[in-house]
Amino acid sequence: MINDVIGWLTDPANRDEILQRLLEHLQYVVLATLAAAVVAIPAGLWVGHTGRGKFAVVNLSGFARAIPTLGLLFFIVLWLGPSLTGDLAFLLPSLVVLVVLAIPPILAGTYAGIDEVDHAARDAARGMGMRGWEVLFKVEVPCALPLIFSGVRSALLQVVATATIAATVGLGGLGRFLIDGLAVRDYPQMASGAVLVAALALLIDLVVAVVQRLTVSRGVTGRFRTRPGRAAAGGTDETPPTRSTTSTSTTTTVGTSS
Amino acid sequence: MDWFTSHLDDVWRLFVIHAYLAGLPLVLGLLVALPLGWLARRFSWAYPPLIIGTGLLYTLPSLAVFILLPGILHTRILDPVNVLVAMTVYTVALLVRTVADGLGAIPEDVRLAANAMGYRPVRRLLGVELPLAVPVISAGLRVAAVSNVSIVSVAAIIGVEQLGSLFTDGFNRAFFAPIVTGILACGVLSLLFDVIIVVVTRLLTPWTRARAAS
Numbered sequence: 001m002i003n004d005v006i007g008w009l010t011d012p013a014n015r016d017e018i019l020q021r022l023l024e025h026l027q028y029v030v031l032a033t034l035a036a037a038v039v040a041i042p043a044g045l046w047v048g049h050t051g052r053g054k055f056a057v058v059n060l061s062g063f064a065r066a067i068p069t070l071g072l073l074f075f076i077v078l079w080l081g082p083s084l085t086g087d088l089a090f091l092l093p094s095l096v097v098l099v100v101l102a103i104p105p106i107l108a109g110t111y112a113g114i115d116e117v118d119h120a121a122r123d124a125a126r127g128m129g130m131r132g133w134e135v136l137f138k139v140e141v142p143c144a145l146p147l148i149f150s151g152v153r154s155a156l157l158q159v160v161a162t163a164t165i166a167a168t169v170g171l172g173g174l175g176r177f178l179i180d181g182l183a184v185r186d187y188p189q190m191a192s193g194a195v196l197v198a199a200l201a202l203l204i205d206l207v208v209a210v211v212q213r214l215t216v217s218r219g220v221t222g223r224f225r226t227r228p229g230r231a232a233a234g235g236t237d238e239t240p241p242t243r244s245t246t247s248t249s250t251t252t253t254v255g256t257s258s
Numbered sequence: 259m260d261w262f263t264s265h266l267d268d269v270w271r272l273f274v275i276h277a278y279l280a281g282l283p284l285v286l287g288l289l290v291a292l293p294l295g296w297l298a299r300r301f302s303w304a305y306p307p308l309i310i311g312t313g314l315l316y317t318l319p320s321l322a323v324f325i326l327l328p329g330i331l332h333t334r335i336l337d338p339v340n341v342l343v344a345m346t347v348y349t350v351a352l353l354v355r356t357v358a359d360g361l362g363a364i365p366e367d368v369r370l371a372a373n374a375m376g377y378r379p380v381r382r383l384l385g386v387e388l389p390l391a392v393p394v395i396s397a398g399l400r401v402a403a404v405s406n407v408s409i410v411s412v413a414a415i416i417g418v419e420q421l422g423s424l425f426t427d428g429f430n431r432a433f434f435a436p437i438v439t440g441i442l443a444c445g446v447l448s449l450l451f452d453v454i455i456v457v458v459t460r461l462l463t464p465w466t467r468a469r470a471a472s
Binding site: 001062067070071072077079157165169175178179187191193197198202205 | 314316317318319320321322323325326329330335401404405407408411412414415416421422424425426428429432434437438440441444445448449
């Protein structure tokens with residue numbers, strides 16, 4: 001199987017299509033996640049800062065997770081598809097689904113990040129004479145960044161996976177290899193597509209992890225504390241739990257427990 | 259509604275298969291995640307590789323995993339075992355971190371008190387630390403349960419029968435009834451898992467109720 005996959009991936013006849021599908025996939029993912037972030041981050045900041053609508057956000061994210069993505073995809077495509085024409089009939093409903101799926105994790109992560117900011121830090125900022133928006137952007141957002149990133153990362157993973165599935169309803173991207181390969185029982189093509197999708201997911205997560213590492217203040221992650229005497233760790237206070245590496249669990253657990 | 263009543267048997271059959279494909283991996287995944295989570299907490303050098311490693315597993319898109327597993331396990335592509343293995347992997351990926359964090363959140367004085375009472379490490383783990391970590395682990399398990407129910411339905415694309423088959427069936431015939439039925443049935447199943455986990459957690463943590471009552 002491994003040889004089949006390597007053979008297929010390195011076959012010059014497939015090179016152009018691989019590149020094209022990869023770029024398509026990336027384009028859908030970036031577009032959908034950006035659109036979701038534009039809606040979800042301001043909304044999450046507002047809810048976290050003012051404390052209004054907490055209940056709705058927590059329940060929305062829990063509820064959204066329970067909707068099977070495949071069912072939602074087919075439902076929206078059947079519903080919106082007939083009223084659109086041409087390529088748009090395939091593209092737009094799928095993109096709508098991707099955006100809809102990316103909103104809850106980003107919203108929940110942003111809200112939870114702001115909500116969990118230490119009250120003392122917030123009060124100190126007020127005491128220093130900061131206005132509401134200064135408190136938000138100079139104190140709350142920097143402190144909330146780890147959880148915001150964690151929400152964005154789980155949204156990205158969700159979108160990469162769902163964009164693959166959306167090939168069943170005619171969307172381009174790497175999912176085409178999986179679905180077209182399935183249709184003609186071409187296992188090497190399917191497996192190669194699967195490898196490419198998995199690699200893309202890992203790569204995207206890695207890139208965002210690097211961005212996260214560069215943008216989140218070390219004062220928030222407590223990273224500088226871990227250098228001397230790591231051996232003493234294993235206790236309760238080595239690093240704050242928000243120093244999340246690759247995982248959705250931070251946001252998701254926060255979403256249910258609060 | 260007519261469609262639902264006339265296909266009740268079918269829906270029920272798919273519901274049971276779906277419950278099996280999503281539920282059994284929860285149990286298996288928990289059994290694998292407990293020792294791994296303990297390992298990550300017990301030895302600090304094991305924490306980063308285990309947490310990052312399982313985190314990476316979770317990033318793999320489900321359809322890709324469903325397609326790759328037959329090649330790795332040498333099973334047929336329609337074999338439900340592929341789905342069981344994939345879901346177990348996802349469950350482990352979510353739970354290792356939860357178990358490690360749950361065990362890590364136990365106050366040091368509790369540990370010391372257990373030592374002073376003569377608990378040996380193994381009995382302390384099973385009798386004191388694990389029970390105290392139950393609420394955290396159960397929160398993680400609830401997340402895993404809901405996400406398993408959703409991910410299993412994706413396997414309908416490659417032809418493994420379960421509630422997701424209602425989606426593909428409905429889509430192929432441009433017919434909303436099976437799709438809506440499938441979404442609702444998945445919701446009911448998620449809710450059922452959630453209730454079971456909450457009830458078991460309550461039974462395992464009688465002290466939380468004692469505290470609330472006093």
